Amino acid sequence: MNAEKSEFNEDQAACGKLCLRRCEFGTEEEWLTLWPEEFLMGHYWALFDGHGGPAAAILAANTLHSCLRRQLEAVVEGLVTTQPPMHLSGRCVCPSDPQFVEEKGIRADDLVIGALESAFQECDELIGRELEASGQVGGCTALVAVFLQGKLYVANAGDSRAILVRRDEVRPLSSEFTPETERQRIQQLAFVYPELLAGEFTRLEFPRRLKGDDLGQKVLFRDHHMSGWSYKHVEKSDLKYPLIHGQGRQARLLGTLAVSRGLGDHQLRVLDTNIQLKPFLLSVPQVTVLDMDQLKLQEEDVVVMATDGLWDVLSNEQVARLVRSFLPGNREDPHRFSELAQMLIHSTQGKDGPTGEGQVSYDDVSVFVIPLHGRGQESSGR
Known part of the structure; x- marks a missing residue:
């Protein structure tokens, strides 16, 4: 929902499949295409909340997934290697000194987290170059969820939020980064x-x-x-x-x-001074890992991702109550999850609010509702 703070929506979003190929460095061709069964498949969702205009959010929505794919492909060898579930057992992307991988307790999870951190930084640098070249300004927060090998990775840089909603549980999957929290x-x-x-x-x-x-x-x-x-x-x-x-x-x-974390803002200065804000703004996200194989997932278990326009007026518990009241009665509706996302946005406009108080959000609002049931069965697939 566009709150019309700018001509174009300062909230932007992206989602899709991630298809990872094995990267062979030191060869004449940068990429070595493998047989289809050797591809590693994942899923990607991202929300970007722009400030100072929509330019940074649009760039992030168009490029962050490509940055992430490149970073994951650089370590895909360590992800697809047959390995015990808890560590790489001495197998490493780099053949040198593999014993240190085991001694340091480096897990496959750590490779994905590192790829997310590097992708955010790469995207931040790209946004800086593009905005400078075009004479534009601005920045954006970034909240990303990646499903890969049976685990959901939630990476957050900014004040958007993701929560896990189950029948008897509400679990935060991200933390907001503001000047106060940092x-x-x-x-x-x-x-x-x-x-x-x-x-x-x-x-x-x-x-x-x-x-x-x-x-x-x-x-x-x-x-x-x-x-x-x-x-x-x-x-x-x-x-x-x-x-x-x-x-x-x-x-x-x-x-x-x-906000104290996000992408862009390379040209942002304090009013009437030459003091830059960028040194204080981190592009590196905090990453939370949700192991789906450890959850006994039910049909109504979902992850709700939303920009701060939703959380300004609804608490985690209020969102969970709306989820629990909507999904059980709409099990036959193939579009129930997108309709739930629309209903959550509608609840920020002072109508049919969960508390009856008619709370209104004056910010752009974007919401993903991600169903988790059935995802665990895909954890061993490539």
Whole structure:
């Protein structure tokens, strides 16, 4: 749903199959095509929430899956090798020093996680080059789910969210990255590289914005190495604008951006300054792994992925109640999962809300509902 913040939807999405080939390096041809039974098949879903315009989200929707396929194909040898379920048993993509693979406890899961992390970084660099060449600006958050070899990998960079909904369980599969949740990482970067603040900001956090009258007063504060709070006497440098200002949805990094991870934003600067935000913005996602073989999946078990426009007005539990009330009564409908996604979006518009409170989201809203039942049986297929 387009909230019409811009002419084009700042939310973008992509989904499809991932067909992986074995990559033979050091040959004249970059790719060596194998017999069909040696292909590794996976599935891919992605949501991108743009800011500063839709350009970065559109680029990410068109390119991240290609970046991911390249990164997975670079390690596919380690994924298709016959191996015990918990580790690579000394078999490695690289033939040198294979014993260290076993000693380090490197698993096939770790190769997929590394591929996702590298793909996000590759896509971020591509977006930076493309936007600079076209004279455009902007960035986007990214939430990706990949089903591969019986496991679901959820990679998140930003404030979108994925949850697992089952008959008796609601499980978060991602964590939101905001200036508040990543306070210590952001403060530590400012501590190591104080020049990034250009003398305009203070990295210290205070319960409120300090004023001139607070000079010499004893106030609470915390720095990058602190999870708790302590006291200090206010100095002149403490009166500078805070590195992270505001609370909750109003929290902003350098007074500018509400997220701390994502793609793009290479040209983004603090208003009326030359201070760049990109050094504080990570493109690397956090990856959660869901082992389908360990779940006794039921027909109504689903993963719900959505941009923050949904979660602004609905909690995990409210979404779960809507899922549980809708799916059992629509088992014969072949389109029930896409209809459920539409119903979830409809619930953000103040009509038929789960709490009856008529909550309204004024943001773009995009939702995937991914059915899990039957996926476990495909875990051994290529």
